[in-house]
Amino acid sequence: MRSLIRVELTRLRWRRAVLLLLVASVVVPAVIAVAMIWDTRPPSADELTRIDELVAQERESPVVQEQLQDCLDHPENWGFDQSTTDLQTQCEESTLPQPEWFGSYTPLDLREQLQYGDGLGVVTVLTLLLMLAGTTFVGHDWVSGSMSNQLLFEPRRGRIWAAKALVVTLVSLVVSVVVSSAYWLTLWLVARSRDLGSSSDLLGDCLEFGLRGALFATAAALAGFALTMLFRSTVATIGVLFALSVGGGLLIALLGLDGQWQPGPNLEAIVKNGTTYWDYDTERKLSALHGVVYYGVLVVGTAVASVISFGRRDVP
Incomplete structure (x- = not known):
């Protein structure tokens, strides 16, 4: 299994598209952080x-x-x-x-950033980019036809699926944790340098926010990988994800289901460790556990279907 993981790590390192997506996962949050720091700078x-x-x-x-x-x-x-x-x-x-x-100045308030700031945007960016990375990584094996060659050296399909999934998960986890932690640590250091109230407890809350977001982005990368192993096409996976993102929430609304079944509130519940949503004129609470179960069922269901399909269907 170790040799398989090393091989998959080498494959990932040679996927230029995947590397570009990983670089973007670092650059885009960095740009968001710089913009936030610049917009909240005190006047000279x-x-x-x-x-x-x-x-x-x-x-x-x-x-x-x-x-x-x-x-x-x-x-x-x-x-x-x-x-x-x-x-x-x-x-x-x-x-x-x-x-x-004549000149507005909005100080950098980390408490406000945790609730209403760009932290959730950073999680969304990491989720999209890492999901595309997981999709692109394995999609190349199907497009190029190299999957059949890989099965000649390792006929046990479950081991191949597991090795690829483990590499996608580990790389996504490392990237998302490092980027999220660096984002919040940078904002905390800037707030501290400006004497804006930056206790160690506040830093802990920020890092926990980033860690929850990183875990969500990692799960999304694994889901993207599993979907591509199921559909055997990067284009098909992206099409399905686009259809779900556009039509999923609309379908839930048409069915008359309340906000606890919408993707957005459940993402907020996970990242913010609980949130609220409006059910007509009533504000209701949504726990982090509900969000984890909501997305966990989707990820696990996709992974199980992917493993079964890869084990039974013919590989061209």
């Missing part, structure tokens, strides 16, 4: 000076001063009470230009 001293100058100029304009005086004379038109003690302050805040009007 020159930018702050420029903003202060713009604010001062705008506040001296006749139009702004007229609006301020109108607010003081007729506060009811601005939604204020004439008898309020801080009318001057309220009118100034409503009519006078504020620094944030």
Whole structure:
């Protein structure tokens, strides 16, 4: 079995398309991280000076001063009470230009990133790219006809299937864990350098988020491999996955099933260790266990069908 695994690792290393997909699995999350760091950067001293100058100029304009005086004379038109003690302050805040009007700064909040940020996008990217890598890796064996040659050296089909699956799983796991951990560790270090609250507990939450996403992406790569071994065609596998991604959610909605059967909420439940979804006007909880069972049944079912098909069907 070890020799088979070494052979499959060599095959994977020589698949240029697979290597390009693995490189993309590193580059795309890195670009997302860089964009996030850049978008949340604090303004420089020159930018702050420029903003202060713009604010001062705008506040001296006749139009702004007229609006301020109108607010003081007729506060009811601005939604204020004439008898309020801080009318001057309220009118100034409503009519006078504020620094944030000329330059928005959104600090890097890792807690918010865990809930609403690009972390789920990184998981999605890894899932798609690694699934394509698993599909492309074994699809080449069927297209080139080398599968029949491999069976001449190792007639036990179960060992060949297992060796290929193990290589796809291990490589996908290593890539996804390293990339996910590097993504969150980088954001944590940036937040720490900016004094934005970066405790070790928060880092642990981020790394756990990344690990759950990496495991999901690894399972997706294995599923892509299993589907290709079942259909014996990369194109057919991609077509089926595209049809499921486009029509699967629509079909579930047409059947009247609620959000717990939709792919998206179940992915969020796994990665975020639980999530919520809306059932008409009611917000319901969805556990990580439900998501694992939801996708686990699909992956295991696909793998079993793939093994049975590969063991019984003729290999051209």
